[in-house]
Amino acid sequence: xxxxxxxxxxxxxxxxxxxxxxxxxxxxxxxxxxxxxxxxxxxxxxxxxxxxxxxxxxxxxxxxxxxxxxxxxxxxxxxxxxxxxxxxxxxxxxxxxxxxxxxxxxxxxxxxxxxxxxxxxxxxxxxxxxxxxxxxxxxxxxxxxxxxxxxxxxxxxxxxxxxxxxxxxxxxxxxxxxxxxxxxxxxxxxxxxxxxxxxxxxxxxxxxxxxxxxxxxxxxxxxxxxxxxxxxxxxxxxxxxxxxxxxxxxxxxxxxxxxxxxxxxxxxxxxxxxxxxxxxxxxxx
Amino acid sequence: xxxxxxxxxxxxxxxxxxxxxxxxxxxxxxxxxxxxxxxxxxxxxxxxxxxxxxxxxxxxxxxxxxxxxxxxxxxxxxxxxxxxxxxxxxxxxxxxxxxxxxxxxxxxxxxxxxxxxxxxxxxxxxxxxxxxxxxxxxxxxxxxxxxxxxxxxxxxxxxxxxxxxxxxxxxxxxxxxxxxxxxxxxxxxxxxxxxxxxxxxxxxxxxxxxxxxxxxxxxxxxxxxxxxxxxxxx
Ligand SMILES: Nc1ncnc2c1ncn2[C@@H]1O[C@H](COP(=O)(O)OP(=O)(O)OP(=O)(O)O)[C@@H](O)[C@H]1O
Ligand SMILES: [Mg+2]
Numbered sequence: 011x012x013x014x015x016x017x018x019x020x021x022x023x024x025x026x027x028x029x030x031x032x033x034x035x036x037x038x039x040x041x042x043x044x045x046x047x048x049x050x051x052x053x054x055x056x057x058x059x060x061x062x063x064x065x066x067x068x069x070x071x072x073x074x075x076x077x078x079x080x081x082x083x084x085x086x087x088x089x090x091x092x093x094x095x096x097x098x099x100x101x102x103x104x105x106x107x108x109x110x111x112x113x114x115x116x117x118x119x120x121x122x123x124x125x126x127x128x129x130x131x132x133x134x135x136x137x138x139x140x141x142x143x144x145x146x147x148x149x150x151x152x153x154x155x156x157x158x159x160x161x162x163x164x165x166x167x168x169x170x171x172x173x174x175x176x177x178x179x180x181x182x183x184x185x186x187x188x189x190x191x192x193x194x195x196x197x198x199x200x201x202x203x204x205x206x207x208x209x210x211x212x213x214x215x216x217x218x219x220x221x222x223x224x225x226x227x228x229x230x231x232x233x234x235x236x237x238x239x240x241x242x243x244x245x246x247x248x249x250x251x252x253x254x255x256x257x258x259x260x261x262x263x264x265x266x267x268x269x270x271x272x273x274x275x276x277x278x279x280x281x282x283x284x285x286x287x288x289x290x291x292x293x294x295x
Numbered sequence: 296x297x298x299x300x301x302x303x304x305x306x307x308x309x310x311x312x313x314x315x316x317x318x319x320x321x322x323x324x325x326x327x328x329x330x331x332x333x334x335x336x337x338x339x340x341x342x343x344x345x346x347x348x349x350x351x352x353x354x355x356x357x358x359x360x361x362x363x364x365x366x367x368x369x370x371x372x373x374x375x376x377x378x379x380x381x382x383x384x385x386x387x388x389x390x391x392x393x394x395x396x397x398x399x400x401x402x403x404x405x406x407x408x409x410x411x412x413x414x415x416x417x418x419x420x421x422x423x424x425x426x427x428x429x430x431x432x433x434x435x436x437x438x439x440x441x442x443x444x445x446x447x448x449x450x451x452x453x454x455x456x457x458x459x460x461x462x463x464x465x466x467x468x469x470x471x472x473x474x475x476x477x478x479x480x481x482x483x484x485x486x487x488x489x490x491x492x493x494x495x496x497x498x499x500x501x502x503x504x505x506x507x508x509x510x511x512x513x514x515x516x517x518x519x520x521x522x523x524x525x526x527x528x529x
Contacts, residue, residue, distance in 0.1 A: 192351055193373040196366065197387030197434065207386065211377030288377050288414040 076258040081265070084258040093247055098266070101232060101243040104160070105270075108167025108235075109228040113221060116172040120179025120220070124213070125205060130180075137176055145170040146234060153238060163235035170231035171224035178223065182216025183209060215286055222278035229271050300326040303437050303470045309347060309357035317343050319494030320357070325438070325470040332473045332485035334526060339491045341474045345440050348472065362437025362470075366430070368444040372423035374415035374430075381411040384430045401433035402426070404463060421452040428460065432467050439464070441473040445480065457483055461507070478522050482515060483508045490525055498525050 034042075058078055064070045065077040072080065088094045119137065122129035145166065156162035186209050194208040236245020244263050251259035304325035311318040317340040325331055335341050346352040347359060349367045374383045384398040385391045391398075402408045405425040415423060424444060431439060441460075445453045461484055464471055475481055481488050482502060490498035500521070504514045 189369070189371065189373050190375055193367075193369075193375070194386060196349055196351065197430070199387055207378065207382075208375055212375065214377065286377075288379075288416060290416050 073255075073257060076261065080258045081262050084256070084262040088247070088259065088262065094266075097242065097244050097247050101236065101245070102270075104163055104235065104243060105167060105228045105232040108164045108231065109171050109225060111164065112168035112171030112228070113175045113224050115168070116175025116177075116220065116224065117179055117217065119172075120176045120217070121183060121210075123176075124180045124183025125209070134180070137173070141173045141177070145231060149234065149238065158239040162238060163232075163240075166235045166238075167228050167231040170227050174223040174227055175217075175220040178220025179213070179217045182213035182220075185216065186212045215282070215289065218278070218282050218285060222275070222282070225274045225278055226271065229267065229274065233267055300328055303327050303362050304348065304472075305358070305360040306348065307358045309344065309354045309359060311340065311343050311347065311352075312355050316494050318347075318354070321491070321495055323348075323489070323496060325472065327437070327470055328468045329487065330464060330471045330473070330485050331487045331489060332475055332481035333489050333491060334475065334478065334481055334522065335491035336526065337476075340494065341491055342442055344491065345442050345472065345474055348438070349440050364434055364436045365438045365440065366432070366434055366436040366469075367440045367442065368424075368427050368431045370443045370446050372415075372420075372427040374418075374423055374426060376414065376416050378415070379411070380407070380413050380415060380418070380426055383415060383426060384411075384433050386430060387434065397433060398429075401429040404432070405429045405459065421448055421456070424448060424456070425459070428456075428463070432463055432469075435467065436469050439467075439469045439471045441471065441475075443474055443476065446476070453480075460484065478519055478526070479510070481522070482518055483510075488522065490522070498522075 061075075062077045062079060064075065065072050076084075085094070119129075119133050123133045123137075124130070148169070149162075149166065152162040152166055156165055190208055190212060191204065194204045199207060233245065236243050237249070240246040240249065244266055248260050248263035251257075251263065302324050304323060306321060306323040309318050309321040309323075310316060321344060323344075333341050333344070343352070345367070347354050348361055349365055350361070351367075374380075375386065378386070381395060381398040381402065382391055384401050385394040388394040388397075399408055399411050402411050405428055407422060407425055407429065410418065410422065410426075415426070418426065424447075428444070444460075445456050448456060457480065471485075473481070473485060482504070486502055488498070488500050488502060489496050492498075500518070502508075502518065504512050504518070509515070
C-alpha cells in the first residue's frame, strides 16, 4: 500500500471555525412576544387606514371600492332593517345541516373502511374516484336533479364535506401504530374494546383534522350553494345588492363569510384543544 | 428453581420460515418461576421466537404450549398516548374503573403512583418503561416476555431497572424469558442462559452464582468469557 492511498481526506478548515451561538434571555423572549402582538394589530390597522385613504384622497372611486366607513354604514343599514338578523341564522343553518350530514357520513364510512377490510374493499375505490370531481362542477347537475330549493344546497354542502372527513378518518384509523394495536392485543383486547381503547382515541386527531377541514369546506360550499337562486340568507343579500348596484353591501356580505371562516377555525381549534389533552402542544417559532 | 415446579412453557420443534428458516426446530421448556435469558447475534430470530411465545405470530410448525395469561415488554414502552397512565396499566381490564386501585398498586410497585393521572407523552423514557413493566405485571402473568426492555435506557437507569425487575419478579414469580444483547445483564438477572444460533438453541447453561449477583463474584468473569466465546466474540 502506498501512502497516497491511505492519506486522509483534507480537513475542511471552514468547518472548524468557531462561532458563538446567540443567547436569548427572558428579556429577548418578552420583546419578541410583544413585537408579535404589536405587528398583529398594527399591520391590519395600517391596511384599513390605507383603504380609507384611497377614497378620501380619490385614488379609487367610491363606487368601485367603497371605503371602510361606507361598509360600516352598510352594516348599520342591514342591521336596522333586520336583514342580517334574518339572513345569518338561515345561512348558518344551511352550512350546519349540510356539514352535519356530510361529516356523519364521512365518519361512518371512514371508520368502516378503516376498521374492516371489507369496508375498505367496498367503499375506498368509489370514494377515491368521486373525490377527484371538483364539487363546483356538479352544481348544474344538482340543479337538474334537485331543483332550486333548499335540497340542492344541502346536498352540495354535504357532498363537499363528506370527502375530507372520510379521508382523514380512514387514514387516521389505518395509520394507528401497529405496535400500539399489538400492545392492546397482548393484554387481551379484541374487537370493539380494542377499537374503543386503542384505535379510536389514537385516530381522533386525524378525524378532528378532517372535521376542521370539512367545516372550512362547508363555508366554501355555502357561498357556492347560495348562488343557486337563493331567496334568503347571506348569499341572497349579496346577490340582491349586486343587482341593486350596492358594492358596499356586497363587500359587507363577503366580509361576513370571511368572519364565519375565522369563527369556525377558532372553534375547531378549541375543540381540538379540549378533545386532545394528551397531545404535547408544539409551536414552531 | 425447585424441581417440583410445573412446566408452564413447552415449545417443541418450533419452526418459522421467512426467506430462510429463521427458527428451525427450537425446543424450550420453562417452569413456574424460571428466569431465562436468551442471547444471540442480531437477526438470529430471538424476537421471532418471543413473538411466537406471546401469541402475536404463529409458528409454521411445531408445538407451543404457554400460559393463558402472558405479558410482553418491548424495547419501546408502547403506551397508548391517548390514555392516562393508570388506564394504560389496566388496558386489558373488563372494567378499568373498578380496577383503578389495582393500577395504582402496580404503579406504586414501580415508584410511579404520583404519575397515575399523567399522560404517557409527558413521561421520561425510563418512567414510561417502568409503566410498561407495571402494566405487564398487573395482570399477574404466568409468563413474562421481555424483548430488550432496557436497551433504550441510559446506563444509570438501567442499573436501577435491573434491581427493580429482579425484586418484582421475585415477588410475582412468573416464568420469565428475557431477550438481551447484554451478557452481563443476562448473568446478573437470569438463572439460565440460552444462546440461539442457526435456528435452534445452541447453548443452555445454568447460572450457579450466589444471589444477589455481583460482578465481583469470581464465577462472573468466567461465565462471561464462556458466553462471549460461544457468541463468537473473544
Ligand atoms: N415479518 C418478517 N418478514 C420477513 N422477515 C422477517 C420478519 N420478521 C423477522 N424477519 C427476519 O427474521 C430474522 C430474525 O429476526 P428477529 O427480529 O427475530 O431477530 P432478532 O434475533 O430479534 O434480532 P435483534 O437482536 O437485532 O433484535 C431476520 O433476518 C429478519 O430479517
Ligand atoms: Mg429483536
